[in-house]
Amino acid sequence: MPLARLIPCLDVAAGRVVKGVSFVNLRDVGDPVELAQFYSAGGADELVFLDITATPEGASTMVHVVERVADVLEIPFTVGGGIRSVEDASRIIEAGADRVSLNSAALADPELITEIARRFGSQAVVVAIDAGNDVVYTHGGRQATDIATVPWAVEAATRGAGEILLTSIARDGQRTGFDLVLTEAVRDAVDIPVIASGGAGCAQHVADALRVTDAALVASIVHENPAGLPGLRREIEALGIELRPLKERT
């Protein structure tokens, strides 16, 4: 298996980073490009950008953000939010994203997973699952469906998803640790990589998740102190998790 991955997630609305990034040394804390570069320099293995605007105007703004990110970033990144068609996915991938993340649109039309995977390969399709009480939620975790979490993850993988981004709604933003039971259940049910999300409060939480699965998404823990990312990596490594060796340009 490749090395464990630590993946900061940036929420973007109307081309700006939202959700309390606190840092004074960036010229513009709200610029997703500048923050992305900062996290990349700090040792992020990948980045995820979630467009939470989800309006037509937001979509074209997001394409522009993706282009600017792709022009300066030399690590992989995933873009989610508002992608409802193969055309939407094409625009984001052609703008330079490595992967698109589908959520509600995949639930509404699971065939979309297959179509995007056929065109760009499975590695380009992430299915994001917001899970709570054993069922999948939509609308940013506010609306429950009657679709059970583990079978949906299996269906997404069967239809061609290359990765599952699994968020525990109950843990999201709580900083009490990842839902390891949920993560393990999905990990055991699928043969594609699974990113654990929701609940990271400290290095121990991340290390615990990375013992269970391939990658961990982090948000508030890094946003409240972006300069702390290298330190967080070292703490995780000290807990016995092997992350990629960082290198300086020669």
Next chain:
Amino acid sequence: MTVVVVDYGAGNTRSVRAALTHLGRDSVVSADPRLIADAPYVILPGVGSARSAMTHLEETGAATALRERFAADQPILGICLGMQLALQASEEDNGVKGLGLLEGIVVRLDAPRIPRLGWAVVEPWGDAFYFAHSFVAESPDAVATSEGLVAAVQRGSFLGVQFHPEKSDAAGLDFLESCLSLA
């Protein structure tokens, strides 16, 4: 010097060009056989599916230009699918004939989780690079491995890598720089 990034009509060439720009190199995306023949350096990037890529390369004349360039010992770097296309054949898309510049075939990965996504150390080079693949080369021209899988192949003027140097941070930029220094 202008690097030609071969266009085969699918997906993302922007990241490869961005990395080249970062290294101070001009680049152009093209399938024009004359440009491919004359360029000081050619990159065959890694996007899309094997069948549509090969069809596009053959139809545009880029495939012939790449074979002639290889025969003339002019440098080519293949990335991910671009490396796999240089071999004799691939199992992808129910079987696709490749450019045949190198010996070997491309088979579906046998790994715990597919696609194989993430950073892995490449031996004997020592750096970690970023991989995202579901198929892998089996080739006597292998020159580097990662977790026992073929990570790079080389024969004559063709160097192919399974990983994405354009997405591999400092290690990737250093790798690309050393490739371009041969041109």
